[in-house]
Amino acid sequence: MRNYTQFYIDGRWVDPVTPNTADVINPATEEVSGTISLGSPADVDAAVAAARRAFATYGESSVKERLDLLEAIQAEYLRRETELGEAIMEEMGAPRGLACGFHTLLGKGHLGTAIEVLRDFKFEEQRGVTVIRKEPIGVCGLITPWNWPMNQTCVKIFPALAAGCTMILKPPQLAPYSAQILAEILHDAGVPAGVFNMVQGQGSVIGAALSKHEDVDMISFTGSEQVGVQIQKDAADTVKRVGLELGGKSAWIVLDDASLAANVASATAGMMGNSGQTCSAGSRLLVPAARLDEVRKAAAEAAGGVTVGNPQGEVAMGPVVSKSQYNIIQQYIEQGLAEGAELITGGLGRPDGLDKGWYVKPTVFVGTNDMVISREEIFGPVLVIIPYTDVDDAVRIANDSNFGLGGYVSGEDLEACRAISRRLRTGAIWVNGGFDFHAPFGGYKRSGNGREWGEHGFHEYLEVKSIIGLPAPA
Numbered sequence: 001m002r003n004y005t006q007f008y009i010d011g012r013w014v015d016p017v018t019p020n021t022a023d024v025i026n027p028a029t030e031e032v033s034g035t036i037s038l039g040s041p042a043d044v045d046a047a048v049a050a051a052r053r054a055f056a057t058y059g060e061s062s063v064k065e066r067l068d069l070l071e072a073i074q075a076e077y078l079r080r081e082t083e084l085g086e087a088i089m090e091e092m093g094a095p096r097g098l099a100c101g102f103h104t105l106l107g108k109g110h111l112g113t114a115i116e117v118l119r120d121f122k123f124e125e126q127r128g129v130t131v132i133r134k135e136p137i138g139v140c141g142l143i144t145p146w147n148w149p150m151n152q153t154c155v156k157i158f159p160a161l162a163a164g165c166t167m168i169l170k171p172p173q174l175a176p177y178s179a180q181i182l183a184e185i186l187h188d189a190g191v192p193a194g195v196f197n198m199v200q201g202q203g204s205v206i207g208a209a210l211s212k213h214e215d216v217d218m219i220s221f222t223g224s225e226q227v228g229v230q231i232q233k234d235a236a237d238t239v240k241r242v243g244l245e246l247g248g249k250s251a252w253i254v255l256d257d258a259s260l261a262a263n264v265a266s267a268t269a270g271m272m273g274n275s276g277q278t279c280s281a282g283s284r285l286l287v288p289a290a291r292l293d294e295v296r297k298a299a300a301e302a303a304g305g306v307t308v309g310n311p312q313g314e315v316a317m318g319p320v321v322s323k324s325q326y327n328i329i330q331q332y333i334e335q336g337l338a339e340g341a342e343l344i345t346g347g348l349g350r351p352d353g354l355d356k357g358w359y360v361k362p363t364v365f366v367g368t369n370d371m372v373i374s375r376e377e378i379f380g381p382v383l384v385i386i387p388y389t390d391v392d393d394a395v396r397i398a399n400d401s402n403f404g405l406g407g408y409v410s411g412e413d414l415e416a417c418r419a420i421s422r423r424l425r426t427g428a429i430w431v432n433g434g435f436d437f438h439a440p441f442g443g444y445k446r447s448g449n450g451r452e453w454g455e456h457g458f459h460e461y462l463e464v465k466s467i468i469g470l471p472a473p474a
Protein backbone atom coordinates (compact mmCIF):
# COMPACT_ATOMS: atom_id res chain seq x y z
CA MET A 1 0.00 0.00 0.00
CA ARG A 2 1.27 3.42 -0.91
CA ASN A 3 0.59 6.30 1.40
CA TYR A 4 1.25 9.63 -0.28
CA THR A 5 -0.65 12.18 1.75
CA GLN A 6 1.74 15.14 1.74
CA PHE A 7 2.27 17.80 -0.89
CA TYR A 8 5.60 19.20 -2.04
CA ILE A 9 5.66 22.95 -1.44
CA ASP A 10 8.62 25.32 -1.06
CA GLY A 11 11.17 22.50 -0.99
CA ARG A 12 9.44 20.50 1.76
CA TRP A 13 6.84 17.77 2.17
CA VAL A 14 3.88 19.37 3.94
CA ASP A 15 0.47 18.28 5.18
CA PRO A 16 -2.60 19.64 3.39
CA VAL A 17 -4.17 22.72 4.99
CA THR A 18 -7.38 20.69 5.39
CA PRO A 19 -6.99 16.90 5.73
CA ASN A 20 -8.94 15.06 3.01
CA THR A 21 -7.85 11.71 1.68
CA ALA A 22 -8.93 9.50 -1.21
CA ASP A 23 -8.23 5.90 -2.15
CA VAL A 24 -6.37 5.03 -5.33
CA ILE A 25 -7.63 1.93 -7.14
CA ASN A 26 -5.42 -0.53 -9.02
CA PRO A 27 -7.29 -1.00 -12.34
CA ALA A 28 -5.90 -4.53 -12.77
CA THR A 29 -7.44 -5.80 -9.53
CA GLU A 30 -10.08 -3.20 -8.59
CA GLU A 31 -8.45 -3.20 -5.15
CA VAL A 32 -7.29 -0.14 -3.21
CA SER A 33 -3.56 0.28 -3.81
CA GLY A 34 -2.96 3.37 -1.69
CA THR A 35 -4.05 6.77 -0.45
CA ILE A 36 -3.47 10.34 -1.54
CA SER A 37 -4.56 13.68 -0.17
CA LEU A 38 -6.94 15.92 -2.05
CA GLY A 39 -5.86 19.52 -1.71
CA SER A 40 -7.84 22.75 -1.42
CA PRO A 41 -7.36 26.25 -2.84
CA ALA A 42 -5.41 27.13 0.34
CA ASP A 43 -2.74 24.56 -0.63
CA VAL A 44 -2.64 26.08 -4.11
CA ASP A 45 -2.15 29.56 -2.61
CA ALA A 46 0.83 28.30 -0.57
CA ALA A 47 2.38 26.61 -3.61
CA VAL A 48 1.88 29.66 -5.85
CA ALA A 49 3.38 31.97 -3.21
CA ALA A 50 6.44 29.69 -2.96
CA ALA A 51 6.80 29.57 -6.76
CA ARG A 52 6.52 33.38 -6.98
CA ARG A 53 9.24 33.88 -4.34
CA ALA A 54 11.51 31.37 -6.04
CA PHE A 55 11.01 32.97 -9.45
CA ALA A 56 12.80 36.12 -8.26
CA THR A 57 16.08 34.19 -8.15
CA TYR A 58 15.52 31.14 -10.38
CA GLY A 59 14.22 33.37 -13.19
CA GLU A 60 17.64 35.06 -13.15
CA SER A 61 19.68 31.85 -13.03
CA SER A 62 22.30 31.24 -15.71
CA VAL A 63 22.08 28.61 -18.44
CA LYS A 64 25.04 26.86 -16.79
CA GLU A 65 23.20 26.66 -13.46
CA ARG A 66 20.10 25.26 -15.13
CA LEU A 67 22.13 22.75 -17.14
CA ASP A 68 23.84 21.55 -13.97
CA LEU A 69 20.46 21.18 -12.31
CA LEU A 70 18.93 19.22 -15.21
CA GLU A 71 21.96 16.92 -15.28
CA ALA A 72 21.61 16.27 -11.55
CA ILE A 73 17.93 15.43 -12.12
CA GLN A 74 18.93 13.11 -14.96
CA ALA A 75 21.19 11.13 -12.62
CA GLU A 76 18.41 10.80 -10.03
CA TYR A 77 15.83 9.88 -12.68
CA LEU A 78 18.05 7.10 -13.99
CA ARG A 79 18.58 5.82 -10.47
CA ARG A 80 14.84 5.52 -9.82
CA GLU A 81 13.59 4.66 -13.29
CA THR A 82 12.39 1.14 -12.43
CA GLU A 83 10.56 2.47 -9.39
CA LEU A 84 8.81 4.99 -11.62
CA GLY A 85 7.86 2.24 -14.06
CA GLU A 86 6.42 0.07 -11.30
CA ALA A 87 4.37 2.99 -9.99
CA ILE A 88 2.98 3.58 -13.49
CA MET A 89 2.09 -0.11 -13.80
CA GLU A 90 0.21 0.04 -10.53
CA GLU A 91 -1.57 3.34 -11.03
CA MET A 92 -2.78 3.11 -14.63
CA GLY A 93 -2.34 -0.56 -15.53
CA ALA A 94 0.34 -0.46 -18.25
CA PRO A 95 2.07 -3.84 -18.56
CA ARG A 96 5.42 -4.01 -16.79
CA GLY A 97 7.41 -4.12 -20.04
CA LEU A 98 5.68 -0.99 -21.31
CA ALA A 99 5.61 0.85 -17.97
CA CYS A 100 9.29 0.20 -17.21
CA GLY A 101 10.14 0.62 -20.90
CA PHE A 102 8.54 3.19 -23.17
CA HIS A 103 6.67 5.03 -20.40
CA THR A 104 9.77 5.91 -18.41
CA LEU A 105 11.86 6.25 -21.56
CA LEU A 106 9.61 9.10 -22.68
CA GLY A 107 10.27 11.03 -19.47
CA LYS A 108 13.99 10.40 -19.76
CA GLY A 109 13.88 11.42 -23.42
CA HIS A 110 12.25 14.78 -22.68
CA LEU A 111 14.84 15.41 -19.96
CA GLY A 112 17.76 14.59 -22.26
CA THR A 113 16.22 16.67 -25.04
CA ALA A 114 15.76 19.67 -22.71
CA ILE A 115 19.47 19.46 -21.82
CA GLU A 116 20.47 19.21 -25.47
CA VAL A 117 18.27 22.14 -26.53
CA LEU A 118 19.32 24.32 -23.59
CA ARG A 119 23.01 23.96 -24.45
CA ASP A 120 22.50 25.88 -27.72
CA PHE A 121 19.30 27.82 -27.12
CA LYS A 122 19.50 31.48 -28.10
CA PHE A 123 17.84 33.48 -25.33
CA GLU A 124 18.99 36.72 -26.94
CA GLU A 125 19.59 37.80 -30.51
CA GLN A 126 20.33 41.03 -32.34
CA ARG A 127 18.19 42.14 -35.32
CA GLY A 128 19.38 45.54 -36.58
CA VAL A 129 18.98 48.04 -33.72
CA THR A 130 16.84 45.65 -31.69
CA VAL A 131 17.79 43.11 -29.09
CA ILE A 132 15.20 40.32 -28.96
CA ARG A 133 15.21 38.53 -25.64
CA LYS A 134 13.36 35.38 -24.64
CA GLU A 135 12.57 35.51 -20.93
CA PRO A 136 10.88 32.99 -18.64
CA ILE A 137 7.14 33.64 -18.45
CA GLY A 138 7.12 33.17 -14.66
CA VAL A 139 4.96 30.92 -12.47
CA CYS A 140 3.38 28.05 -14.41
CA GLY A 141 0.51 25.74 -13.52
CA LEU A 142 1.02 22.31 -15.09
CA ILE A 143 -2.11 20.13 -15.27
CA THR A 144 -1.61 16.60 -16.57
CA PRO A 145 -3.60 13.43 -17.42
CA TRP A 146 -3.05 9.79 -16.45
CA ASN A 147 -2.54 8.08 -19.80
CA TRP A 148 1.25 8.54 -20.21
CA PRO A 149 2.10 9.94 -16.78
CA MET A 150 5.85 10.48 -17.19
CA ASN A 151 5.57 11.73 -20.75
CA GLN A 152 2.90 14.27 -19.86
CA THR A 153 4.66 15.65 -16.80
CA CYS A 154 8.24 15.58 -18.09
CA VAL A 155 7.35 17.23 -21.40
CA LYS A 156 6.22 20.22 -19.33
CA ILE A 157 8.51 20.28 -16.27
CA PHE A 158 11.88 20.07 -18.02
CA PRO A 159 11.39 22.74 -20.70
CA ALA A 160 9.85 24.96 -18.00
CA LEU A 161 12.90 24.44 -15.75
CA ALA A 162 15.23 24.98 -18.72
CA ALA A 163 13.44 28.24 -19.55
CA GLY A 164 13.86 29.54 -15.98
CA CYS A 165 10.25 29.18 -14.86
CA THR A 166 8.90 28.05 -11.51
CA MET A 167 5.87 25.78 -11.33
CA ILE A 168 3.07 23.96 -9.59
CA LEU A 169 2.23 20.47 -10.87
CA LYS A 170 -1.32 19.13 -10.49
CA PRO A 171 -1.07 15.42 -11.32
CA PRO A 172 -4.10 13.28 -12.25
CA GLN A 173 -6.01 11.66 -9.37
CA LEU A 174 -5.96 8.35 -11.24
CA ALA A 175 -2.16 8.29 -11.60
CA PRO A 176 -0.67 10.13 -8.63
CA TYR A 177 2.18 7.78 -7.64
CA SER A 178 4.71 8.38 -10.39
CA ALA A 179 4.31 12.15 -9.92
CA GLN A 180 5.05 11.75 -6.22
CA ILE A 181 8.26 9.84 -7.01
CA LEU A 182 9.19 12.44 -9.61
CA ALA A 183 8.82 15.15 -6.95
CA GLU A 184 11.20 13.16 -4.72
CA ILE A 185 13.65 12.92 -7.62
CA LEU A 186 13.55 16.69 -8.15
CA HIS A 187 14.03 17.29 -4.42
CA ASP A 188 16.97 14.89 -4.15
CA ALA A 189 18.57 16.41 -7.24
CA GLY A 190 18.67 19.78 -5.48
CA VAL A 191 15.95 21.78 -7.23
CA PRO A 192 15.88 25.04 -5.23
CA ALA A 193 12.98 25.49 -2.81
CA GLY A 194 9.83 26.80 -4.48
CA VAL A 195 10.98 26.19 -8.05
CA PHE A 196 8.95 23.01 -8.32
CA ASN A 197 5.82 22.44 -6.23
CA MET A 198 3.19 19.73 -6.36
CA VAL A 199 -0.37 19.67 -5.07
CA GLN A 200 -2.50 16.55 -5.61
CA GLY A 201 -6.27 16.69 -5.79
CA GLN A 202 -9.37 17.11 -7.88
CA GLY A 203 -9.10 18.90 -11.18
CA SER A 204 -12.26 20.88 -10.52
CA VAL A 205 -10.66 22.22 -7.29
CA ILE A 206 -6.86 22.33 -7.72
CA GLY A 207 -6.83 22.73 -11.51
CA ALA A 208 -9.49 25.41 -11.39
CA ALA A 209 -7.72 27.28 -8.56
CA LEU A 210 -4.51 27.34 -10.61
CA SER A 211 -6.33 28.43 -13.78
CA LYS A 212 -8.06 31.31 -12.00
CA HIS A 213 -5.10 32.32 -9.83
CA GLU A 214 -4.03 35.99 -10.02
CA ASP A 215 -0.38 35.09 -9.53
CA VAL A 216 -0.04 32.25 -12.06
CA ASP A 217 1.34 33.45 -15.39
CA MET A 218 0.50 30.48 -17.56
CA ILE A 219 -1.26 27.14 -17.59
CA SER A 220 -0.01 24.20 -19.59
CA PHE A 221 -2.72 21.57 -19.83
CA THR A 222 -2.97 18.12 -21.37
CA GLY A 223 -6.28 16.32 -21.27
CA SER A 224 -9.77 16.37 -22.65
CA GLU A 225 -11.29 19.02 -24.90
CA GLN A 226 -14.05 19.70 -22.38
CA VAL A 227 -11.62 20.51 -19.55
CA GLY A 228 -9.39 22.48 -21.92
CA VAL A 229 -12.34 24.74 -22.77
CA GLN A 230 -13.14 25.21 -19.06
CA ILE A 231 -9.52 26.12 -18.28
CA GLN A 232 -9.50 28.77 -21.00
CA LYS A 233 -12.64 30.28 -19.50
CA ASP A 234 -11.21 30.16 -15.98
CA ALA A 235 -7.95 31.73 -17.16
CA ALA A 236 -9.59 34.46 -19.24
CA ASP A 237 -10.11 36.97 -16.41
CA THR A 238 -6.41 37.07 -15.63
CA VAL A 239 -5.36 37.00 -19.32
CA LYS A 240 -2.85 34.27 -18.66
CA ARG A 241 -1.35 32.18 -21.42
CA VAL A 242 -2.99 28.76 -21.81
CA GLY A 243 -1.24 25.97 -23.69
CA LEU A 244 -3.60 23.13 -24.58
CA GLU A 245 -2.81 19.58 -25.73
CA LEU A 246 -6.17 17.90 -26.21
CA GLY A 247 -7.67 14.84 -27.83
CA GLY A 248 -7.41 13.29 -31.26
CA LYS A 249 -9.05 10.96 -33.79
CA SER A 250 -6.06 10.47 -36.00
CA ALA A 251 -6.18 8.79 -39.40
CA TRP A 252 -3.67 6.16 -40.52
CA ILE A 253 -3.65 6.08 -44.32
CA VAL A 254 -2.31 2.88 -45.85
CA LEU A 255 -1.51 3.59 -49.50
CA ASP A 256 -2.00 1.01 -52.21
CA ASP A 257 1.74 0.49 -52.74
CA ALA A 258 2.39 -0.24 -49.05
CA SER A 259 2.71 -3.75 -47.73
CA LEU A 260 -0.93 -3.99 -46.71
CA ALA A 261 -0.81 -6.92 -44.30
CA ALA A 262 2.25 -5.62 -42.42
CA ASN A 263 0.89 -2.08 -42.10
CA VAL A 264 -2.59 -3.13 -41.07
CA ALA A 265 -1.01 -5.43 -38.49
CA SER A 266 1.17 -2.68 -37.04
CA ALA A 267 -1.64 -0.11 -37.09
CA THR A 268 -3.93 -2.57 -35.30
CA ALA A 269 -1.34 -3.56 -32.70
CA GLY A 270 -0.41 0.13 -32.31
CA MET A 271 -4.03 1.04 -31.55
CA MET A 272 -4.15 -1.57 -28.79
CA GLY A 273 -0.88 -0.36 -27.22
CA ASN A 274 -1.37 1.36 -23.84
CA SER A 275 -4.93 -0.04 -24.03
CA GLY A 276 -5.76 2.52 -26.71
CA GLN A 277 -5.25 5.38 -24.26
CA THR A 278 -3.03 7.51 -26.46
CA CYS A 279 -4.19 10.88 -27.75
CA SER A 280 -2.27 10.52 -31.02
CA ALA A 281 -3.32 6.89 -31.68
CA GLY A 282 -4.23 6.06 -35.28
CA SER A 283 -7.81 5.23 -34.36
CA ARG A 284 -9.17 5.53 -37.93
CA LEU A 285 -7.42 3.15 -40.32
CA LEU A 286 -7.98 4.26 -43.92
CA VAL A 287 -7.46 1.48 -46.48
CA PRO A 288 -8.06 0.97 -50.22
CA ALA A 289 -11.69 -0.14 -50.61
CA ALA A 290 -10.77 -2.74 -53.23
CA ARG A 291 -8.60 -4.58 -50.71
CA LEU A 292 -10.97 -4.63 -47.76
CA ASP A 293 -11.07 -8.43 -47.51
CA GLU A 294 -7.28 -8.62 -47.09
CA VAL A 295 -7.50 -5.85 -44.49
CA ARG A 296 -10.24 -7.58 -42.48
CA LYS A 297 -8.12 -10.73 -42.26
CA ALA A 298 -4.90 -8.94 -41.29
CA ALA A 299 -6.62 -6.77 -38.66
CA ALA A 300 -8.47 -9.71 -37.09
CA GLU A 301 -5.25 -11.71 -36.87
CA ALA A 302 -3.30 -8.80 -35.37
CA ALA A 303 -5.99 -7.97 -32.80
CA GLY A 304 -6.38 -11.66 -31.95
CA GLY A 305 -2.64 -11.83 -31.26
CA VAL A 306 -2.79 -9.08 -28.61
CA THR A 307 -2.45 -10.79 -25.24
CA VAL A 308 -4.52 -9.13 -22.50
CA GLY A 309 -4.05 -9.68 -18.80
CA ASN A 310 -2.49 -8.65 -15.52
CA PRO A 311 0.20 -6.02 -16.18
CA GLN A 312 2.58 -7.88 -13.87
CA GLY A 313 2.76 -10.65 -16.50
CA GLU A 314 4.12 -10.88 -20.03
CA VAL A 315 1.14 -9.30 -21.76
CA ALA A 316 0.75 -6.79 -24.57
CA MET A 317 -2.24 -5.04 -23.02
CA GLY A 318 -3.35 -4.42 -19.45
CA PRO A 319 -6.63 -2.96 -18.26
CA VAL A 320 -7.92 0.50 -19.04
CA VAL A 321 -7.42 3.02 -16.28
CA SER A 322 -10.74 2.94 -14.40
CA LYS A 323 -14.25 1.62 -14.15
CA SER A 324 -15.63 4.82 -15.61
CA GLN A 325 -13.26 4.63 -18.61
CA TYR A 326 -14.26 0.94 -19.05
CA ASN A 327 -17.94 1.89 -19.08
CA ILE A 328 -17.41 4.71 -21.58
CA ILE A 329 -15.59 2.32 -23.94
CA GLN A 330 -18.36 -0.29 -23.61
CA GLN A 331 -20.90 2.40 -24.52
CA TYR A 332 -18.91 3.28 -27.65
CA ILE A 333 -18.75 -0.39 -28.68
CA GLU A 334 -22.54 -0.61 -28.21
CA GLN A 335 -22.90 2.57 -30.24
CA GLY A 336 -20.78 1.10 -33.06
CA LEU A 337 -22.97 -2.01 -33.16
CA ALA A 338 -26.14 0.08 -33.05
CA GLU A 339 -25.06 2.35 -35.89
CA GLY A 340 -24.33 -0.64 -38.12
CA ALA A 341 -20.55 -0.87 -38.06
CA GLU A 342 -19.24 -4.34 -38.92
CA LEU A 343 -17.54 -5.95 -35.93
CA ILE A 344 -14.43 -7.79 -37.11
CA THR A 345 -13.19 -8.89 -33.70
CA GLY A 346 -13.56 -8.05 -30.00
CA GLY A 347 -16.77 -6.46 -28.82
CA LEU A 348 -18.62 -6.03 -25.56
CA GLY A 349 -17.48 -7.37 -22.19
CA ARG A 350 -14.17 -8.49 -20.79
CA PRO A 351 -11.85 -10.92 -22.60
CA ASP A 352 -12.44 -14.57 -21.70
CA GLY A 353 -10.95 -15.61 -18.37
CA LEU A 354 -10.71 -12.08 -16.97
CA ASP A 355 -13.59 -11.33 -14.64
CA LYS A 356 -11.92 -8.75 -12.40
CA GLY A 357 -10.06 -5.64 -13.49
CA TRP A 358 -11.00 -3.13 -16.19
CA TYR A 359 -9.99 -5.23 -19.20
CA VAL A 360 -11.43 -4.50 -22.65
CA LYS A 361 -11.37 -6.79 -25.69
CA PRO A 362 -9.15 -5.52 -28.52
CA THR A 363 -11.92 -4.45 -30.86
CA VAL A 364 -11.95 -3.73 -34.59
CA PHE A 365 -14.85 -2.38 -36.63
CA VAL A 366 -15.27 -1.59 -40.29
CA GLY A 367 -17.32 1.57 -40.50
CA THR A 368 -17.85 4.90 -42.19
CA ASN A 369 -16.44 8.27 -41.21
CA ASP A 370 -19.82 9.69 -40.22
CA MET A 371 -20.37 7.16 -37.42
CA VAL A 372 -19.97 8.34 -33.82
CA ILE A 373 -17.19 5.75 -33.30
CA SER A 374 -15.26 7.49 -36.11
CA ARG A 375 -15.89 11.01 -34.90
CA GLU A 376 -15.38 10.88 -31.13
CA GLU A 377 -12.29 9.95 -29.21
CA ILE A 378 -12.98 6.57 -27.56
CA PHE A 379 -9.67 6.43 -25.67
CA GLY A 380 -9.73 2.64 -25.59
CA PRO A 381 -8.56 -0.32 -27.72
CA VAL A 382 -11.10 0.21 -30.48
CA LEU A 383 -10.03 0.62 -34.10
CA VAL A 384 -12.32 1.73 -36.92
CA ILE A 385 -11.32 0.69 -40.44
CA ILE A 386 -12.67 3.03 -43.10
CA PRO A 387 -12.35 2.19 -46.81
CA TYR A 388 -11.35 4.92 -49.33
CA THR A 389 -11.70 4.97 -53.11
CA ASP A 390 -8.61 7.00 -54.09
CA VAL A 391 -5.99 9.28 -52.52
CA ASP A 392 -8.20 12.38 -52.67
CA ASP A 393 -10.92 10.45 -50.87
CA ALA A 394 -8.40 9.31 -48.22
CA VAL A 395 -7.25 12.89 -47.59
CA ARG A 396 -10.85 14.11 -47.47
CA ILE A 397 -11.80 11.46 -44.88
CA ALA A 398 -8.66 12.08 -42.81
CA ASN A 399 -9.37 15.82 -42.66
CA ASP A 400 -13.08 15.36 -41.98
CA SER A 401 -12.67 15.50 -38.20
CA ASN A 402 -12.98 18.07 -35.45
CA PHE A 403 -9.57 16.97 -34.26
CA GLY A 404 -6.15 17.45 -35.85
CA LEU A 405 -3.50 15.95 -33.59
CA GLY A 406 -1.72 13.11 -35.39
CA GLY A 407 -1.66 11.30 -38.71
CA TYR A 408 0.09 8.34 -40.25
CA VAL A 409 0.94 7.64 -43.87
CA SER A 410 2.30 4.26 -45.00
CA GLY A 411 3.58 3.88 -48.54
CA GLU A 412 6.61 2.97 -50.61
CA ASP A 413 6.64 6.17 -52.69
CA LEU A 414 8.01 8.78 -50.27
CA GLU A 415 7.19 11.68 -52.57
CA ALA A 416 3.55 10.57 -52.60
CA CYS A 417 3.70 10.33 -48.77
CA ARG A 418 5.16 13.86 -48.63
CA ALA A 419 2.43 15.27 -50.88
CA ILE A 420 -0.31 13.64 -48.80
CA SER A 421 1.28 14.76 -45.49
CA ARG A 422 1.22 18.36 -46.70
CA ARG A 423 -2.52 18.12 -47.28
CA LEU A 424 -3.37 16.74 -43.84
CA ARG A 425 -4.63 19.30 -41.30
CA THR A 426 -2.88 17.88 -38.23
CA GLY A 427 0.04 18.84 -36.03
CA ALA A 428 2.18 15.72 -36.54
CA ILE A 429 2.38 13.04 -39.22
CA TRP A 430 4.44 9.88 -39.02
CA VAL A 431 5.53 8.50 -42.39
CA ASN A 432 6.24 4.76 -42.20
CA GLY A 433 6.81 4.96 -38.44
CA GLY A 434 9.73 7.00 -37.09
CA PHE A 435 10.24 8.78 -33.80
CA ASP A 436 11.90 12.08 -32.90
CA PHE A 437 12.08 13.83 -29.52
CA HIS A 438 12.83 17.09 -31.34
CA ALA A 439 9.68 16.99 -33.50
CA PRO A 440 7.13 19.55 -32.22
CA PHE A 441 3.95 17.91 -30.94
CA GLY A 442 0.53 19.54 -30.71
CA GLY A 443 -2.77 19.93 -32.45
CA TYR A 444 -4.71 21.74 -35.15
CA LYS A 445 -8.41 22.45 -34.66
CA ARG A 446 -9.88 21.09 -31.40
CA SER A 447 -6.76 19.13 -30.59
CA GLY A 448 -5.30 22.22 -28.97
CA ASN A 449 -3.02 25.16 -29.56
CA GLY A 450 0.38 24.42 -28.01
CA ARG A 451 3.52 22.81 -29.34
CA GLU A 452 5.50 20.67 -26.94
CA TRP A 453 8.64 18.51 -27.40
CA GLY A 454 12.11 19.75 -28.34
CA GLU A 455 12.91 23.39 -28.94
CA HIS A 456 9.27 24.29 -29.63
CA GLY A 457 8.47 23.13 -26.10
CA PHE A 458 10.72 25.89 -24.74
CA HIS A 459 8.74 28.64 -26.47
CA GLU A 460 5.64 27.67 -24.50
CA TYR A 461 7.40 28.94 -21.34
CA LEU A 462 9.06 32.08 -22.73
CA GLU A 463 8.00 35.68 -23.20
CA VAL A 464 9.54 37.67 -26.04
CA LYS A 465 10.95 41.11 -25.22
CA SER A 466 12.20 43.65 -27.79
CA ILE A 467 14.76 46.22 -26.65
CA ILE A 468 14.81 48.71 -29.49
CA GLY A 469 17.61 51.20 -30.06
CA LEU A 470 20.51 49.06 -28.95
CA PRO A 471 22.70 48.28 -31.94
CA ALA A 472 25.28 45.51 -31.56
CA PRO A 473 28.40 46.75 -29.75
CA ALA A 474 31.11 47.79 -32.26
Ligand code: NDP
Nearest residue numbers: 144145172173202203204207208223224227245246247279
Ligand atom coordinates in the same frame (compact mmCIF):
# COMPACT_ATOMS: atom_id res chain seq x y z
P1 NDP B 1 -9.24 15.29 -18.19
O1 NDP B 1 -9.30 16.44 -19.11
O2 NDP B 1 -10.46 14.87 -17.49
O3 NDP B 1 -8.15 15.51 -17.03
C1 NDP B 1 -6.87 15.98 -17.26
C2 NDP B 1 -6.36 16.72 -16.05
O4 NDP B 1 -7.16 17.88 -15.86
C3 NDP B 1 -6.48 15.91 -14.75
O5 NDP B 1 -5.39 16.23 -13.92
C4 NDP B 1 -7.78 16.43 -14.17
O6 NDP B 1 -7.90 16.25 -12.78
C5 NDP B 1 -7.68 17.90 -14.54
N1 NDP B 1 -8.97 18.61 -14.51
C6 NDP B 1 -10.22 18.10 -14.50
N2 NDP B 1 -11.13 19.08 -14.42
C7 NDP B 1 -10.45 20.24 -14.38
C8 NDP B 1 -10.83 21.61 -14.31
N3 NDP B 1 -12.10 22.01 -14.27
N4 NDP B 1 -9.84 22.55 -14.30
C9 NDP B 1 -8.55 22.20 -14.36
N5 NDP B 1 -8.13 20.92 -14.40
C10 NDP B 1 -9.06 19.95 -14.44
O7 NDP B 1 -8.63 14.16 -19.10
P2 NDP B 1 -8.23 12.72 -18.69
O8 NDP B 1 -7.20 12.76 -17.66
O9 NDP B 1 -9.48 11.98 -18.40
O10 NDP B 1 -7.54 12.19 -20.05
C11 NDP B 1 -8.28 11.74 -21.12
C12 NDP B 1 -8.47 12.81 -22.16
O11 NDP B 1 -7.30 13.62 -22.32
C13 NDP B 1 -8.71 12.24 -23.53
O12 NDP B 1 -9.71 12.96 -24.18
C14 NDP B 1 -7.37 12.43 -24.27
O13 NDP B 1 -7.43 12.54 -25.64
C15 NDP B 1 -6.87 13.67 -23.70
N6 NDP B 1 -5.40 13.65 -23.78
C16 NDP B 1 -4.73 14.42 -24.70
C17 NDP B 1 -3.36 14.36 -24.82
C18 NDP B 1 -2.58 15.21 -25.76
O14 NDP B 1 -1.34 15.23 -25.68
N7 NDP B 1 -3.18 15.92 -26.67
C19 NDP B 1 -2.60 13.44 -23.99
C20 NDP B 1 -3.38 12.71 -23.05
C21 NDP B 1 -4.73 12.81 -22.96
P3 NDP B 1 -8.53 14.92 -12.14
O15 NDP B 1 -7.37 14.11 -11.73
O16 NDP B 1 -9.35 15.36 -11.01
O17 NDP B 1 -9.35 14.27 -13.22
